[in-house]
Amino acid sequence: MLLTERIRIDAVQSNDATELHRYFQRNLKHLEPWEPERTVGHHHLDAWKQRACEQEQNGKEGKSYHFKMRFIEGDEIIGLCNFNSVSRGAFLACYLGYSIDSRCEGQGLMFEALSAVVPFVLETYKLHRIMANYMPSNERSGKLLHRLGFEKEGFAKSYLKIAGRWEDHVLTARVNSA
Numbered sequence: 001m002l003l004t005e006r007i008r009i010d011a012v013q014s015n016d017a018t019e020l021h022r023y024f025q026r027n028l029k030h031l032e033p034w035e036p037e038r039t040v041g042h043h044h045l046d047a048w049k050q051r052a053c054e055q056e057q058n059g060k061e062g063k064s065y066h067f068k069m070r071f072i073e074g075d076e077i078i079g080l081c082n083f084n085s086v087s088r089g090a091f092l093a094c095y096l097g098y099s100i101d102s103r104c105e106g107q108g109l110m111f112e113a114l115s116a117v118v119p120f121v122l123e124t125y126k127l128h129r130i131m132a133n134y135m136p137s138n139e140r141s142g143k144l145l146h147r148l149g150f151e152k153e154g155f156a157k158s159y160l161k162i163a164g165r166w167e168d169h170v171l172t173a174r175v176n177s178a
Contacts, residue, residue: 002116003072007079009113011059012066016077017052020068021045023077023101030102034138037164055082062086064094065121069113078104079113083121083130092128093173094121114148122176129176133159133169142170150174 002009012020024031024043041047055066063086069079081098096118100110118130132150134141150172158166 002120004112004116006071007069007109007113008072009067009069009117012052012055012068012080014049014053014056016068017045017049019075019077020052020080021048023080024048027099027102030105031099033163034099034135035163036161062088062125065125067117069100069109077101079110081110081114081117083125083127086125086127092126094127094130096130096132111144111147114144118148118174122174123178127176129173131171131173133171135162135167135169145172148174 021043028043055064058064059066065083065086067081068077069081070077079098079100081096083094083096086094096114098110098114121127122130130150131153132145133156134145136142151174152170152172154171156169156171159169160167
């Protein structure tokens, strides 16, 4: 568990499925512009039961690391971050993704959480680079990554299909200085 001034951050466990389901049910419309189109049933409770088990197992196997954020005095998930596609060998890298509850946006909570989680992931899992890509229209995400020490490394046209459209992305990374 990581603690910041306002938040506690834990790895996702299989028993988090119900809370993960609730988080996405509350935030479907809020997150929709930034997410790939999902199949019917993607956010059903049964799907989250399976996905939470997979996320926990992937963390144990070092394939990806998924974290949930809650207020120190609360049980409700207010945000998520994940470090996916972990590559070992000469690359030692992964991709960062994150989301925050619509009711918590604009309060500096994601910056607070990622300021703790990113160094933890770099050091604990011995990674050299964390990459994070964002759509140019998502200025908040670009500013957040810049504040966290991510540097622009490029631009990818039609990079990911988001909300049914191929979207350009700005490519950024934070390199471990150790």
